[in-house]
Amino acid sequence: MATRIPLPVLTPGASTVPHAPFVRLASLWIQITGTLCNLECIHCINASGPTDPWLKPLSRGAVLRAIDEAADLGVKEIYFTGGEPFLHPELLSLLSASLAAAPTTVLTNGTVMTDRIADALRALAEAARYSLEIRVSLDDPDPALNDKIRGRGAWRRAVRALRLLNERGLLPIVTATEILEGERPSGEGMYQRFRQFLLGLGIEKPRVKIIPVFPVGRLTDPAGPVLDDAAIEGFDLGLLQCAETRAVADGGVYACPILAGLPGARLSDGGLAESFRPVPLYHAGCVTCHRTGMTCKNY
Amino acid sequence: MQELLREYRRIAVFGGVYNNSEALRETLADARGRAVEAVFCLGDLGGFGPHPDRVYPLLRAAGVHVMQGNYDLSLATGREDCGCGYTDPRDNHFARISYEYTFRHTSAPNKAWLGTLPAGFRLRLGAHRLVMAHGSPRLVNEFLWETTTPDGLLAQCLDQTAADVLLCTHTGIKWLRALPDGRHAVNVGVIGRPENDGSTNVWYTVLTAERDDLAVEFVPVHYDHEALAREIERVGLPAEFAETIRTGWWTTCLENLPAKERARGKY
Numbered sequence: 431m432a433t434r435i436p437l438p439v440l441t442p443g444a445s446t447v448p449h450a451p452f453v454r455l456a457s458l459w460i461q462i463t464g465t466l467c468n469l470e471c472i473h474c475i476n477a478s479g480p481t482d483p484w485l486k487p488l489s490r491g492a493v494l495r496a497i498d499e500a501a502d503l504g505v506k507e508i509y510f511t512g513g514e515p516f517l518h519p520e521l522l523s524l525l526s527a528s529l530a531a532a533p534t535t536v537l538t539n540g541t542v543m544t545d546r547i548a549d550a551l552r553a554l555a556e557a558a559r560y561s562l563e564i565r566v567s568l569d570d571p572d573p574a575l576n577d578k579i580r581g582r583g584a585w586r587r588a589v590r591a592l593r594l595l596n597e598r599g600l601l602p603i604v605t606a607t608e609i610l611e612g613e614r615p616s617g618e619g620m621y622q623r624f625r626q627f628l629l630g631l632g633i634e635k636p637r638v639k640i641i642p643v644f645p646v647g648r649l650t651d652p653a654g655p656v657l658d659d660a661a662i663e664g665f666d667l668g669l670l671q672c673a674e675t676r677a678v679a680d681g682g683v684y685a686c687p688i689l690a691g692l693p694g695a696r697l698s699d700g701g702l703a704e705s706f707r708p709v710p711l712y713h714a715g716c717v718t719c720h721r722t723g724m725t726c727k728n729y
Numbered sequence: 730m731q732e733l734l735r736e737y738r739r740i741a742v743f744g745g746v747y748n749n750s751e752a753l754r755e756t757l758a759d760a761r762g763r764a765v766e767a768v769f770c771l772g773d774l775g776g777f778g779p780h781p782d783r784v785y786p787l788l789r790a791a792g793v794h795v796m797q798g799n800y801d802l803s804l805a806t807g808r809e810d811c812g813c814g815y816t817d818p819r820d821n822h823f824a825r826i827s828y829e830y831t832f833r834h835t836s837a838p839n840k841a842w843l844g845t846l847p848a849g850f851r852l853r854l855g856a857h858r859l860v861m862a863h864g865s866p867r868l869v870n871e872f873l874w875e876t877t878t879p880d881g882l883l884a885q886c887l888d889q890t891a892a893d894v895l896l897c898t899h900t901g902i903k904w905l906r907a908l909p910d911g912r913h914a915v916n917v918g919v920i921g922r923p924e925n926d927g928s929t930n931v932w933y934t935v936l937t938a939e940r941d942d943l944a945v946e947f948v949p950v951h952y953d954h955e956a957l958a959r960e961i962e963r964v965g966l967p968a969e970f971a972e973t974i975r976t977g978w979w980t981t982c983l984e985n986l987p988a989k990e991r992a993r994g995k996y
Contacts, residue, residue: 454867501879501881502881503881503885504879504881504882504884504885504886505879505881505882506877506878506879506882507877531879531881532879532881532882533876533877533879533987555988555989559876560876560877560879561874561876561877561987561988561989561990562988563987563988599992600988601988601991601992619818621817621818621819622818622819625819634996635983635991635992635994635996637984637991638817639816640816729814729815729816729817729984729985
C-alpha cells in the first residue's frame with residue numbers, strides 16, 4: 431500500500447492569468463466514481479485511492495442529467511472516468527444510457543474486469559449504434575516496471591482485461607503515460623514497444639494512446655510554472671482541449687478532466703450551459719497541455 | 730462557403746481523390762451516364778497515389794465544383810503535414826511519406842489553384858437546402874464517422890448552417906443518416922481508396938430531389954486497381970499503399986477509426 435499524500439488544493443492566482451475561450455462542447459467527461467479507486471498509482475492526476483475519496487462519486491441522477499443536457503447541446507463524445515469507473519454499481523446501465531445519446535468511452539485500470547463485465551460490455555457495444563471504447567491503463571509492457579508505478583498485481587490483471595476485451599471484439603485502447611520513459615534505453619520508441627507487446631498477446635489490432643505526465647494530483651508541484659501572457663503569445667488558445675471539453679464531477683462542472691474537482695477549475699455549480707465561458711489557465715497542468723498539445727480524447 | 734444560386738434536381742458528389750486519377754476518370758464517366766446536372770468534389774485531391782497532377786485536368790475538363798479539403802489546404806499553404814492530426818507514430822510515418830511525395834509532385838500552379846477553392850458549398854436540390862463540407866461545417870479536418878457522430882451533433886450542424894441536408898467526406902467510409910426530424914446527413918465516401926471492406930471498388934453518391942423526398946444512391950465504381958497498385962510500387966511509394974488498393978483493406982491511417990469501424994477491417 432502506498433503512502434497517502436495529502437492533495438494540495440490550488441486556487442487561481444492573480445486575475446490576469448490567460449483564459450482559453452469556449453469554442454464548442456466536443457467532449458463531456460463524467461467523473462463517475464470521483465477519486466474512488468482500488469489502485470493508488472504514484473502519478474495519478476487526481477490522487478485517487480481506495481479509502482475516503484476527496485471527490486465523491488456521482489449519483490445516477492446527476493449522470494443522467496449531464497448526459498441529457500450534453501446531448502441537447504450537441505456533444506460529440508462522452509467519457510466515463512474516475513477513480514475506477516467499474517467500482518460504480520450502476521456503471522453498466524449508465525453506459526447504456528450514454529450510448530443511446532453519443533459514442534462513449536470508459537477509462538479503466540482494468541483490474542476489476544471479469545468475464546461477466548466483459549460479456550455485458552460486448553452486449554452493450556453490439557446493441558448500440560454508436561461506438562463503445564474501453565481504454566485500459568498500463569504504463570509499461572514489463573510487469574515489474576508497470577507495477578512500480580501502478581501497484582503490485584496491476585499488470586497481471588490489466589493484461590487479463592485486455593485479453594477478455596479483445597476476445598470479445600471490443601478492441602481496447604491501451605493508455606500509457608510517459609512516466610517510465612527515463613528508464614528505457616534509447617532506440618525503440620514507446621509506441622513501437624507497446625505495439626509489439628500487444629501483438630505478442632495476440633491482439634491483432636493494437637491501439638495505443640500515449641499521454642504526458644501531468645504536475646497534478648500526486649505529482650502536484652505547488653511551485654511549478656504557470657502560463658502567462660508571454661508564454662502564450664501567438665498561440666491559439668482555442669486549440670487547448672478546455673476550449674471544447676467539460677468535466678462533470680462532484681461539486682459541479684469543471685474545465686477539463688485533468689483538473690476536475692479543483693475549485694479553481696470549477697465553471698458552474700451543475701449546469702453545462704452555464705459552464706460555457708472562458709477558462710482560467712491558472713494551473714501548472716495547463717503548461718503541460720500548452721506544451722504538448724495534449725488531448726484526453728481517444729484521438 | 731460558396732453559395733450556388735442555381736436549383737438542381739440531380740447531382741453527383743464524391744470526396745477524397747487521393748491522386749487516384751484512374752478512379753476519378755471512371756467516376757466522372759459513370760456520373761455522366763446517370764444524367765446528373767452537376768458534379769461536386771468535397772476535397773482532398775492528394776494522398777497515397779502516384780501522379781497528383783493527373784487529377785487536375787480531369788476535374789477542370791469535367792467542370793467539377795471542387796472545395797478545399799485539409800490536404801488541399803496544407804498543400805496550398807505549404808504546411809508540414811496533411812492536417813489529419815494523427816498522434817500514432819506509425820500512422821504519421823506513412824502520412825508523412827504520402828504528403829511529402831504529393832507535395833513534391835504537385836505543380837506550383839496546381840497548389841496555387843487549391844488555395845483558391847471555397848471551404849464549402851450551399852445550394853438547393855429541389856426543395857432541400859444542402860450544405861457541403863469536407864470534414865464538417867465547423868472544422869475542415871473533423872472526422873464524422875457513422876458510429877461517432879451523434880444525431881444531436883448533426884442537428885446542431887444543420888441548425889447552424891440553416892440546412893436540411895449535410896454532405897461531408899474526410900473519413901473514407903460512406904454512410905447515410907435520417908434524423909428523427911426528417912433532415913439528413915450523408916458521408917459521400919471517397920473515390921481514392923476502397924472503404925476497408927475487402928472490396929477493391931470505390932464509392933460516390935448521387936442525390937436526386939423527388940418532390941418532397943430526397944433519394945440518396947451510393948454508386949460503386951470499379952477501375953483498373955491492379956494497374957494503380959503496380960504504379961504505386963513502380964514509383965517507390967510504400968507497399969502498404971499498394972496493398973490497400975489491391976485488397977480493399979486499409980493498412981495505414983488506422984488511428985482515428987472508431988472501434989466499430991476498426992473491427993470491420995483486417996488491420
